[in-house]
Amino acid sequence: MVWAMPDLKKYFTEGLIQVAILLSLAGMRVDVDPYLPPFSEIILGPSSALTQTQFHNLRNILDGYNVHPKSVDLDEFITARRHLSWVRSLDRLQVPAAELEAWLVHRESDNAVSIPSQVGLLEEGGGLEDMEEPMRLGSGGELSYEVAEDQSLEAFMSRSLNHPDDDELLKEEDAESFFWEQDPPQNIHQEQSENGRTQPNLLNDEEEEEDEFMVESWRNLNPFHNQMLEEDLELSGVRDGSSLWPLIDSSLLSEEDPELTGPGVQNAGEHALQFQRSLISPLLPEQESTFSLEQQWQDVLSIMESQVMNTTETIEDSLGNISDSDRNTGSIENVIHQDISLNQATLPRFPETPNSTMPNINLDTSSNAEAFEDSDIIELLMNAGSDLPSPLDPLLEEAMLDEIALMDLGLEELGQTQFEEQNQADSDSGLSLDYSQSPSSPCGSESSSSSSSSSCSSSSSNSTHSLVPDEDAVGYSHIKEEDGAVGGFMPEQTKMCQSSFLETRQFHRLPCLEHIGHDHTYNQPQSQRKPPKDFFEESTEDNALEHLSSRDEKRARLMNIPFSNERIINLNVDEFNRLLEKYHLSEAQLTLIRDIRRRGKNKMAAQNCRRRKLDVLVELEHGVDSLRRLRAKLLREKSEISCSIKEVKQRLNSLYEEVYERLREEQGLLYCDNNFTLQQGRTRNAASQNRSDSQSRRKLSKRQKHK
DNA sequence: TAGGAGTGTCATTAT
DNA sequence: CGATAATGACACTCC
Numbered sequence: 001m002v003w004a005m006p007d008l009k010k011y012f013t014e015g016l017i018q019v020a021i022l023l024s025l026a027g028m029r030v031d032v033d034p035y036l037p038p039f040s041e042i043i044l045g046p047s048s049a050l051t052q053t054q055f056h057n058l059r060n061i062l063d064g065y066n067v068h069p070k071s072v073d074l075d076e077f078i079t080a081r082r083h084l085s086w087v088r089s090l091d092r093l094q095v096p097a098a099e100l101e102a103w104l105v106h107r108e109s110d111n112a113v114s115i116p117s118q119v120g121l122l123e124e125g126g127g128l129e130d131m132e133e134p135m136r137l138g139s140g141g142e143l144s145y146e147v148a149e150d151q152s153l154e155a156f157m158s159r160s161l162n163h164p165d166d167d168e169l170l171k172e173e174d175a176e177s178f179f180w181e182q183d184p185p186q187n188i189h190q191e192q193s194e195n196g197r198t199q200p201n202l203l204n205d206e207e208e209e210e211d212e213f214m215v216e217s218w219r220n221l222n223p224f225h226n227q228m229l230e231e232d233l234e235l236s237g238v239r240d241g242s243s244l245w246p247l248i249d250s251s252l253l254s255e256e257d258p259e260l261t262g263p264g265v266q267n268a269g270e271h272a273l274q275f276q277r278s279l280i281s282p283l284l285p286e287q288e289s290t291f292s293l294e295q296q297w298q299d300v301l302s303i304m305e306s307q308v309m310n311t312t313e314t315i316e317d318s319l320g321n322i323s324d325s326d327r328n329t330g331s332i333e334n335v336i337h338q339d340i341s342l343n344q345a346t347l348p349r350f351p352e353t354p355n356s357t358m359p360n361i362n363l364d365t366s367s368n369a370e371a372f373e374d375s376d377i378i379e380l381l382m383n384a385g386s387d388l389p390s391p392l393d394p395l396l397e398e399a400m401l402d403e404i405a406l407m408d409l410g411l412e413e414l415g416q417t418q419f420e421e422q423n424q425a426d427s428d429s430g431l432s433l434d435y436s437q438s439p440s441s442p443c444g445s446e447s448s449s450s451s452s453s454s455s456c457s458s459s460s461s462n463s464t465h466s467l468v469p470d471e472d473a474v475g476y477s478h479i480k481e482e483d484g485a486v487g488g489f490m491p492e493q494t495k496m497c498q499s500s501f502l503e504t505r506q507f508h509r510l511p512c513l514e515h516i517g518h519d520h521t522y523n524q525p526q527s528q529r530k531p532p533k534d535f536f537e538e539s540t541e542d543n544a545l546e547h548l549s550s551r552d553e554k555r556a557r558l559m560n561i562p563f564s565n566e567r568i569i570n571l572n573v574d575e576f577n578r579l580l581e582k583y584h585l586s587e588a589q590l591t592l593i594r595d596i597r598r599r600g601k602n603k604m605a606a607q608n609c610r611r612r613k614l615d616v617l618v619e620l621e622h623g624v625d626s627l628r629r630l631r632a633k634l635l636r637e638k639s640e641i642s643c644s645i646k647e648v649k650q651r652l653n654s655l656y657e658e659v660y661e662r663l664r665e666e667q668g669l670l671y672c673d674n675n676f677t678l679q680q681g682r683t684r685n686a687a688s689q690n691r692s693d694s695q696s697r698r699k700l701s702k703r704q705k706h707k
Numbered sequence: 708t709a710g711g712a713g714t715g716t717c718a719t720t721a722t
Numbered sequence: 723c724g725a726t727a728a729t730g731a732c733a734c735t736c737c
Binding site for chain 3: 573598601602605606608609610612613
């Protein structure tokens, strides 16, 4: 079914673009422009048929109208796709519109229909003829598909959130899904209406919507998604006794072929239905897998988000990345569509001739299971939910894994970048806290190094040289001036430093960005400001250098301390004591010298302490990153396995459909001739299905004529 | 002018 | 027991 959407601008302004988006997300084909690929493909990402220019043009259009495909939220999507499922069901019915309306009115009068009557498509008198048009507007231009109180939706949501007993994976989903919890149902419409019209410039919203968009895109590209549509429908309608979809509930989703309900073939129909269910049932109840995969994607995206938030460039390029990834998946669209078409065939359609007679099929599951001589098929069928080989279509697998690999690549690249930055920072002595690794490290002169710099400790313990040159006394301040950062404040650096702790730390680990705007040089050795001289030699320049001196330097000068503070601080105990013995110093001078030494050492200790704190934080972040990568890897593996399982199930569905169609076509004449049917079904491939169908029909007709 | 960030210093405790 | 390291808390400075 093709939904024509001739006037894109009109529908943008009237809000129908939302409907188009939802239709697209729900797997409908929505045509916007004869010169463009279907809107559904546009919304869901550029396909192979969509050029980059076309895609960007459309995105510009979307942005121009402040309507962003990413703004579609899940709940609205669910509502829309339920409507779509219902409409599809109507399509299957192939009932004239007037008749359908009359029937609906009748059902509505019996209070049996609540939601369908609110679907604007029908309220506006739309029948099957109107389905070639996009969703109709209400009289006031409102979205006519809007559902006032969608109890079905609530039931669906509550089931998903509060009744995980339905299946295992739903339970798992409930445990960790924030996807569902993000938007409480009561806020759906408000948030949706706001999201759909707010500027897409807000960063966080942009990212969240981007993620949702990716999830939805993938969901639609997922070859199993359309199957999920039907199953969601079943979940909301059939499983729950309070079905809001009586049409589907009673006549469609029960999967009863109307042929089978013919008055004369009731028994045969039941048998066939049994057979059909026996094959379908193990294959179809897997709506949980949709959520599971969605959740996996959401998890991966959440990981990505946390990573991407650290780099604005990634944020800006996220759209392009998404496009690229989607484009990668576009190569398998044919396969996907094929799978979808095959899968959709599992739900029986109403026959072209409703009054056709029903073959007297008398089959049960066991006989048919035995009839499957292909032991591999049987084995796959029996093990469909457990450990399966991976017969995944290479294209599908490749595309899926490519997309995941891109994400992992982004993670690893980001992690690598961080790692390199840290290595650079660690190997660089730019940080004032990192003085121990500077060439002028005090570790080389005395045992004041920190525990985290073992090399310095060992070297300092064995230190034999007597005095350290004055200019090398405090290395961190040396670096400070070498980097030219003193007084070289850059405003943008401050901005970056304020953005987050990680960014702050990363930027401050860059040597050129350290000591931004700070000039705490009062404790620096004066040797860095002038050639190394003893105090008495430099006393004549006191006035010129006083502004650069630290408090202790000033005090030392005032007390006529005959050696530099660097020596006071950095000499080891023995050398320090020897130095004190060399001079005859007063008690006040000795006290000041000891204070200077204590303060200097404490200063370095404080720097070490702070550096250790940062190191601990860095290690913790690395641990978090590695765990995130591990989690992403495990999620990817889980997703791959789920895809494999679903692929097998879908193939089995297709095989079943072939077999069943064959049985039905042969009208029971050959249903006992299992070998023939299965061999035919096994050797046929999907591409030649129609051709072989016609051939087999001809064969059957010939046989019947012969008989 | 308030607040963040970097740094120095002090007090305290541990080694 | 003194020296030193480690660290929390506070103050100062700069932006």
